[in-house]
Amino acid sequence: MSQADTNPHDPGGLLEPLPGHSSRGRLERILRRGEFAVTAELNPPDSANPHDVYERAAIFDGWVDGINAVDASGANAHMSSVGICALLTRMGYAPIMQISCRDKNRIAIQGDVLGASAMGVQNILCLTGDGVQAGDQPGAKPVFDLDCMSLLETIRIMRDNSKFLSGRKLTSPPNVFLGAAINPFAPPHDFRPYRLAKKIAAGAQFVQSQYCYDVPMFRDYMSRVRDMGLHKDCFILCGVGPLASARTARWMRSNVPGVHIPDEVIKRLEGAEDQKKEGKQICIDIINEVKEIEGVAGIHVMAYRQEEYVAEIVHESGVLKGRRPWRKEPNPADELVAARMEEILEEPRQIPHELAGAATDSEAAG
Amino acid sequence: MADQPTKTTQASLNKKAATKTAYKPSGVSPTGRKARSFAIRLWSVRHSRLLEWFYAHFADLFLLLHPMWNAIGYQRAEAPVKFVEKHVKGFLFDCRMCGHCVLSSTGMSCPMNCPKQLRNGPCGGVRANGKCEVEPDMPCVWVQAWSGAGQMRGRDNILAVQTPVDQSLRETSSWLRVTASAAARREAEATPGAPQ
Known part of the structure; x- marks a missing residue:
């Protein structure tokens, strides 16, 4: 466990x-320290039960x-990313x-960014x-008010200039690490590095790629990215994931x-x-191949419905080199909650019907 | 690719559950399609260099006419100019009258025809054959834009990050807007020190 990741004055x-x-x-x-990062994707539950998350x-x-x-991945309705983040930050996860532009306009998105940052979310992608046609409700109205590029710019302006897109001032900006997605495997291939x-x-500071199953194509993309010097300005995480069977693979593609x-x-x-x-x-x-490519800063494991394999995959590929990444991350609200708990426990409990009983007793006596 | 029978998805179930009547809409799409065939749009992209040249001179001409627009009043000129603009650009580019024209930065391929209305490049869903993810028969607007931009003099314009569309400019003339702002800029340059 690295000491650099604790607050020297107050470990909690x-x-x-x-x-x-x-x-x-x-x-x-x-x-930024140059360690190989691992991120994973949580399969959002179709339920209102926090324990599922x-x-x-x-x-x-x-x-x-x-x-x-994830924010309604594949245009299917699930628990919202804001909701999942609220639950995860409560438990100290990172x-x-x-944020996808399909479902929310710029007003909703800017509000969500502020809310997320207030909850303790440090990273926004x-x-x-996907288009609404891909999901279970193809009759929905697609919003696409911003696109990923203008969304990045909007949040960067909010963070760096303390302003909304309209120019109105923010009293405290959302200090977040900004991410985006890349797909090196779709045409037009020569445009992709420019994109x-x-x-x-x-404003992208890190990017996560689409599932990489074609390593030569990814290597080719990365060599062009290196020629443009982009790997120095941005951390590139390669997306990987296990395929359950040949049938699933065919279906997916x-x-x-x-x-x-x-x-x-x-x-x-x-x-x-x-x-x-x-x-x-x-x-x-694939992980063992891509981790050797210069400019790859980490992997993003998308094991949809096979989440239990993430640990094995990360362990067997040895990308962490003995590092144990997760520690409970303190939340700015933790202290408030603790204080409130004390207040609740210390104050004498007032039970409404007992109070009512006492009132009638005194009335009867009087 | 889709050589094997695929598993049923929610979307296919929905499709099956829809009531069958005699009338079948030809192109059901979340954004509404402008055209059934893309021949003219593709022609415009192939001739992006020519159109760029034409557009540059056309913009100069419009700017020369600034005194006339001013005399008529930009407000009053708007309706006829918009009519012409809508139909000319509608014919050539399947223009959607977003009022925020960026054709010169997108290789003469109108980005508002993208079902996701992306203005900064292709999404990750472009099919291997260069067609759209949402509408499998439509060539991806951005694959076209990239090939169109490659032929143009201002080929690097496509690399600039575009701001989000101002939805309040929908259905207004971008020709007049560009001309008026160019005229204002020219006047500001002619009288340095004047308040903007």
Whole structure:
């Protein structure tokens, strides 16, 4: 456990702000220190039970530096990313809040950013979002008021200039580490590095890529990114994930927008006796290949419905090099809650019907 | 790619559950489609260099006419100019009259035709054949934009980050707006020190 990630004056307190850091979060510290970061994606529950979120997050304990709280991924309604982040920050996790432009206009988004930062969210990932046609409610009205680029710029302006998009002043800015997504596997391939440059210009400090199953294509992309010097301005996390079976792989590549799976991967899966195990092995092999590519600062593990494998994948690929990433991150509200708990416990309890009884007794006596 | 039968999804179930009647809308899309065929839009992208040249001279002409616009009154000129602009650009680019025209920075491919109305580049969902994620028969607006921008003199304009659309300018003439602001800039330059 690294000592650099505790507050020297108060081990339970908030991390001290470091020069050149835009957030007080652990993910930014780890990336800026040059360590290989691991993030994972939490499968959002279709329920109103907070324990569903806690259970799903507990799987990642001690294995990841950040948990992505997805915002209605694939245009399917789930618990909102704001809600998940509220629960996760309460428990001391370090969430990466995703905001997609599909469902909210600029007014709602700016409000959510302030709310999230107030809850203790240190990382925000800006996405455009899948089209509504991809989800379970294709009749919904797509908003797309901002796009991922103008969303990045909006939050950067809020953070650095303490202003809303309209120019109205903020009394305290949201100090967040800004992220974006990249997809090196979709055409137009020669535009993709320029698009990353645009995202960096708009404010992206880290990026997470789409599922990488085609390492040569990713390597090619990274070499162009290095030629442009972009890996020095931005931390690039490569997205990986285990495939459950050849059938799922086929389904994913024809139904999930933007996923590119080469035939060789599917052939390798088909040839295996235990396809699930082979899928995990492919994922580990890909991690071992991409971690050697210059400019890759970490991995983002998206093990949809196979979250229990994240720990194994991270462990077996050895990317953490013995580091244990997760520690409970203190929340600015913790002290207030503790004070309130004391107040609740110390004050004599007043029970309404007893009070009422006492009142009638005294009336009867009088 | 889709060589194997795929699992049923919620979307396909919804589609199946929809009542079957004689009338089937031809292109159901969340954004509403401007056109069924994309031939003219693609022609414009192929001839982006020519259109860029034409547009530059056209803008100069409009600026020359600034005294005339001023005499008529920009307000009064708006309706006829908007009519012409809407139909010319509608024919050439499937223009959506966002009032915030960025064609010169997007290789003469109108970004408002993107179902996600992206103004800063392609999303991650572009299909391997260069078609749109949302509308499988439409060539991705941004794949087209990139090829169009490659032929243009201002090929680096596509790399600038665009601000979000001002929705209050919808259905207004961007030609007049650009001309008026260029004229104002020119006057400000001519009289340095004057309050802006």
